[in-house]
Amino acid sequence: MDSDNRLGAFLRARRELVRPEDVGMSGGGQRRVAGLRREEVAMLAGMSADYYVRLEQGRDKHPSEQVVTALARVFALDDEATAHLRELARPVARRRRAPHRPERASRGLTTLMAAWPNTPALVLGRHLDVLAANPLAVAVNSCSVPGVNQVRMMFLDPEARCLYPDWSVHAAETVASLRASAGTDLDDPRLTDLVGELSLKSEEFRQLWARHDIRAKTAGVKRFANPMVGEFTLSYETFAVNGAPGQMLIAYHAEPGSPSERALTLLGSMIATGDPEFQDAAARAHD
Template sequence: MDSDNRLGAFLRARRQQVSPEEFGMAGGGQRRVAGLRREEVAMLAGMSADYYVRLEQGRDKHPSDQIVAALARVFALDDDGVAHLRELARPAPRRTRTPRRPERVTPSLLRLMRTWTDTPALVYGRHMDVLAATPLAVALNACSVPGVNQVRMVFLDPEARNVFPDWPTIAAETLAALRVSAGTDLDDPRLTELVGELSLKSDDFRRLWAKHEVRAKTAGEKRFAHPLVGELALSYETFAVNGAPGQTLVVYHAEPGSDAEQSLALLGTIDTAPASSPVAH
């Protein structure tokens, strides 16, 4: 995972995804590799080519705030990408790693979720392991079953491509969110195990992970294809769980009066799980 030169790996990945044509440069078949050349990035960012090469090669790992801002502009990074680049340029000192306690959802949050009988909602941890879910979320799709790792499910379960009509978008967003959650702590044993497994088993995972996309899931719309009630387009909102670093609450909802609202209500009536209790891992 390029653990010895994380900044260089990020810069190299982002450079390869910038189209030369965006800056009026010749592209197409005239280039042996995709994206910008190193000297072109340096020119656009207002620095020497030698210095940029040192950054990519890991011979200089702490660029100034001005350099970070210039590179973010060239690579058109959004707020999450800029924050990640700054973390890579100013990593926190490594501390002695102590075993983390198993992630658990607090009883108070479980009590709150127990009242959401008509709402698909779930809580996942720092590595996107589902920790708890309402029965309606479990009925909606297998990626919300407590104990499931959403990243592994998306990339290794063939059924995921049927559940998510927009699978390529879902896959890219899932990895971008995982990188946000992981931050710069890529030595985390659980993350190392997960990335290693998926890199061996999924070509799509390797390709998308190499892009170093960083983007938090905050809100949006997701389409589900359910075998009993058909396709549902649901909006979602995410919330960081205060007091439980790394935990995220995801709540889905349908547009009032929409077909999705009716389908969700129908799904609730045919769900066999107890409607009054959230499922916890």
């Protein structure tokens, strides 16, 4: 996981994603590297090629704010990725790691979600484990069953490819979200185990993880292919959970008056009336 040279790994990954033509350079001729050459990055950022090489190789790990800003401009980083680059460039004192404690959603939060019969809602931990979900969230999407790790299911469970018509888009978003949640704490044993397992079992995950994309879940739209009510589209909003660093509450909603709202209402009625296909949704949501 490049734990000894995180800054260099990030710079190398971003350099390989920039095409010469994106920065006004000729992309013709024989190029032995993907993206930009190191000397091209240095020239565009206004620094010596030797200094940039030292950054990538980990011989200099703490560039100045001016250098960070210049590199963010060359790589066209958004605010979130630039903030991550700044974190990587800061000297970090090694702290003794506290013993691992299983993450749990608070009782108050699970009670609150249970009182939302028409709003699918779930709580994710910092490694994208589903810590809690209400019955409607479970009925909408089997990736929202408590105890499921959404990254593992996305890449290793064939059902996920059926649930998400836009699987490739959501797979990339999931990996970027895991990176954002982990931040610079890549020595976390739980994260190391998860990334190691998925890198061995899924080439798609390995390639996406190597891109070093950083994108926290904030808001968006997802299409679902539900086996009972067919395809529908929901928007979602995320909220940080106070008092539980790394946890987030996700709530879904449909466009008022839309076919998707009618599909969501139908799912809710199946749960409320004890439809055999969904009679265990509440039980699974509280396991």
